[in-house]
Amino acid sequence: MKSxxxxxxxQSALAAAIAGISAPAxxxxxxxxxxxxxxxxxxxxxxxxxxxxxxxxxxxPAGMTRFKSPQFVIAGHFINPSFTANVNxxxxxxxxxxxxxxGEAGESALVPNLYYTHPITxxxxxxxxxxxxxxxxTEYDSTWAGRYHAVRSDIKTVNVNFAGAYKFxxxxxxxxxxxxxKLDAExxxxxxxxxxxxxxxxxxxSVCGGGGGFNPNTNPLDGNAKVTADSDAxxxxxxxxxxxDSDVRVGVAYRSxxxxxxxxxxxxTNPVTGSALVDGTVGAVANGARLVDSGATADVTLPATFxxxxxxxxxxxxxxxxxxxxxxxxxxxxxxxxxxxxxxDSVVTLNLVDTNRLSFGMTYKPNGSWVVRGGLxxxxxxxxxxxxxxxRLPDAQRTWYALGAGFQASQALTFDFGYxxxxxxxxxxxxxxxxxxxxENFLRGNLNASYTGSVxxxxxxxxxxx
Numbered sequence: 001m002k003s004x005x006x007x008x009x010x011q012s013a014l015a016a017a018i019a020g021i022s023a024p025a026x027x028x029x030x031x032x033x034x035x036x037x038x039x040x041x042x043x044x045x046x047x048x049x050x051x052x053x054x055x056x057x058x059x060x061p062a063g064m065t066r067f068k069s070p071q072f073v074i075a076g077h078f079i080n081p082s083f084t085a086n087v088n089x090x091x092x093x094x095x096x097x098x099x100x101x102x103g104e105a106g107e108s109a110l111v112p113n114l115y116y117t118h119p120i121t122x123x124x125x126x127x128x129x130x131x132x133x134x135x136x137x138t139e140y141d142s143t144w145a146g147r148y149h150a151v152r153s154d155i156k157t158v159n160v161n162f163a164g165a166y167k168f169x170x171x172x173x174x175x176x177x178x179x180x181x182k183l184d185a186e187x188x189x190x191x192x193x194x195x196x197x198x199x200x201x202x203x204x205x206s207v208c209g210g211g212g213g214f215n216p217n218t219n220p221l222d223g224n225a226k227v228t229a230d231s232d233a234x235x236x237x238x239x240x241x242x243x244x245d246s247d248v249r250v251g252v253a254y255r256s257x258x259x260x261x262x263x264x265x266x267x268x269t270n271p272v273t274g275s276a277l278v279d280g281t282v283g284a285v286a287n288g289a290r291l292v293d294s295g296a297t298a299d300v301t302l303p304a305t306f307x308x309x310x311x312x313x314x315x316x317x318x319x320x321x322x323x324x325x326x327x328x329x330x331x332x333x334x335x336x337x338x339x340x341x342x343x344x345d346s347v348v349t350l351n352l353v354d355t356n357r358l359s360f361g362m363t364y365k366p367n368g369s370w371v372v373r374g375g376l377x378x379x380x381x382x383x384x385x386x387x388x389x390x391x392r393l394p395d396a397q398r399t400w401y402a403l404g405a406g407f408q409a410s411q412a413l414t415f416d417f418g419y420x421x422x423x424x425x426x427x428x429x430x431x432x433x434x435x436x437x438x439x440e441n442f443l444r445g446n447l448n449a450s451y452t453g454s455v456x457x458x459x460x461x462x463x464x465x466x
Contacts, residue, residue, distance in 0.1 A: 028355050028379045029329065029395050030136040030155060034077040035059070035113055037461030040418030041373030041404015042361025046321025048251030048309035051241060053414075053463050054115035057129040059307070060239035060253040061163035061175025064117045064125035067465075075113040075416075075461035081106035081453070083138060083394055083424075088448040090145035092195040093433045098445055100145040105391070106453075107137040113461075123167040133159050134183075134302055136393055146391045147190035147222070148444040149431060153392040154186040157302075161237065171244060177237040183260050183300070184230045187392070191223035191291065192443050193271050199437075223271040227296055227337055227346075229264025247313040257304040257331055266296040266339055266346075295340035301331040317365045325357040329382035347440045348390055352382035359400070373404035373418070386430040394451040396427035404459075416461040424453035 034040060036055035039047055050056075051063025054073040085102035092098060117127035136155040140147065163177030235256040242250040268291050309323040329352035337346040361375035377400035383389045389396075404418030431447040433439070 028327065028357070028398065029352070029382050030134050030393055031327065032079075032111060032132055032135050033379075034075075034079065034111055034457060034459060035131045035133065036073065036115075036416075037075040037077065037113075037418050037459035038404075038406060038416040038463075040077075040420055040457065040459045041375060041402055041406075041416075042321060042363065043359045043375030043377035043400045043402040043420065045323045045359035045361030045375050045377070046251075046309045046311045047323050047325075048239065048253040048307045049241070049249040049311040049323075050309070050321060051249070051251070054117040054127060055113065055129065057115050057117060057127040057161055057163050057177065058113075058131060058237075060241060060251045060309075061127065061165050061177045061237065062173040062239040062241035063251065064119075064127050064163065064165040064175060065123065065167040065173040065241070067117055067119060067125065070118045070466040071116070072464045072466070073113070073115040073461060075459060077111045077113075077457055077459045078108065079111060079455065079457050080108045081137075081455045083451055083453045085140070085144070085146065085391065085394070085429075086450045086452075087145040088450060090445060090447050090449075091433075092192060092445045093435055093442055094195055094198055096195070098145050098148070098192075100141075100143045100147065102146075102449060103141050103144045105138040105140050105394075107139055109135075109137055111135070125165045127163045127165070129161045129163075131159055131161075132157055133181075138392060140391075142190065142222075142224075146429075146431075146447045146449060148192050149441075149447055150187075150189055150390065150392040151224075152186065152188040154184075156184045158182045163237070165239075171242060173241045173243075175239040175241075179235045179237060179255075179258070180232065181235065181258050181260075181302075182230070182232050183262065183302075185262060185264075186226065186228045188224065188226045189444075191225050191268060191271075192445065193221035193223050195445070196291070196443060197221070221271045223269050225266070225268045225291070227264065227266050229262035229296060229298060231260040231262040231300070233258040233260045233302075249311040251307070251309045251311075253305075253307045253309075255305045257328065258302040260300045260302065262298045262300060264296055266294045266337070268293060292341050292343060294343065296337050297340075298335065298337045300335070303328045303331050319363045321361045321363075323357075323359045325359075327355050327357070327382070330354050344438065348392075349388060349440060350382075350390070351384070351388040353384055355380040355382045361402070369408050371406040373402070373406070375402040375404075376400060377402070379422075381425075386428040387432065389427060389429045391429050391447070391449065394427050394429055394449075394453065396425040396451075396453070398425070398455075399423045412465050414463040416459075416463070418457075418459040420455075420457045420459075422455040422457070424455065427451045427453075
């Protein structure tokens with residue numbers, strides 16, 4: 001056991017470094033569903049009930065009691081999203097049009113997973129896993145018309161899950177896990193200094209020149225604002241696996257929410273000199289609003305999930321499976337960034353709702369070496385209207401069409417492959433600016449943009465049984 005554990009820890013350290021790559025969301029909002037490659041071909045139907053490899057540490061730790069020998073799984077997923085914005089209109093609070101058009105915001109990435117399970121006795125097993133359950137990677141051209149709302153959005157998570165499982169009898173197993181999660185975020189956007197100077201009445205200085213009268217379309221004064229922050233959090237996961245007979249499995253799994261308290265920095269640059277801004281550089285905006293370099297904090301609660309899955313072996317060749325997963329997105333009503341300088345909070349209202357994901361899948365084994373998989377899923381979006389949808393992630397309902405295959409190369413080694421095409425429903429972002437510096441879109445301006453989107457995922461996995 002010691003040699004297997006050391007090997008896992010060495011490879012886990014490597015995986016943690018790889019998981020630092022920006023990961024685009026593939027499930028609703030900025031969830032990443034790809035936490036193994038064996039399940040992707042079934043659109044992750046039956047995820048909490050299948051328990052066919054060590055990734056059950058994540059999906060349902062109770063499933064570890066099904067393995068008679070140590071098992072190691074390494075998987076990789078190439079996620080290629082496409083979010084194309086067509087800007088219908090964009091204007092500053094002063095009414096001046098904002099030029100720049102729309103563009104493509106999707107950003108591809110490689111996302112890895114690692115899992116290891118080890119039976120201690122015939123009834124008790126331990127396991128561990130590393131994956132990236134949430135992520136966001138979108139980036140527009142810095143001159144697009146919605147640049148004051150979003151340019152780059154980069155959220156990375158790495159989750160380390162340690163779990164144990166106990167087999168109470170031949171029918172019922174239970175599992176529990178503890179999770180440590182690291183979150184890193186970078187958010188950038190343009191800053192409309194032309195409008196800021198126009199409405200502030202600021203006197204002559206290096207940014208505003210002679211004061212007002214700037215047109216953001218013909219004479220833009222665009223600064224850049226960036227927030228970088230990180231955090232860690234602890235949580236838990238629970239699972240039960242019911243096996244009334246050898247052909248039927250029912251799984252129930254719950255993952256707790258993760259409460260992150262991020263801290264970092266807010267940096268804003270002078271559009272004339274490119275230097276940092278400090279108090280007194282710009283002058284007061286109406287009602288005392290200001291923009292200066294500062295420390296920054298934000299509280300972000302990533303949602304809990306509940307899953308109910310079923311698996312049925314129909315014959316020696318055919319099996320069917322289904323899954324229902326509820327994600328509790330209401331715990332994230334807004335993104336609010338607070339500043340050590342005392343300047344007004346930066347707020348993005350989200351008004352997210354809890355969502356359901358339904359998936360159905362089937363497998364076919366033509367012989368003892370191969371298995372073929374298929375699946376379909378419908379993934380609701382937690383965003384319900386265009387005014388709450390953000391160009392950082394123009395989310396909408398997603399429909400999954402999945403195919404996959406597995407090949408047992410030897411008694412100890414199995415390979416799995418999968419492909420999924422995810423159609424994201426067309427959507428609209430509508431942001432309205434109000435002539436009040438205390439409102440969130442005062443300097444961001446008005447934006448109406450239509451979006452089309454899709455995501456393609458290619459996955460591969462190797463599984464070793466020792």
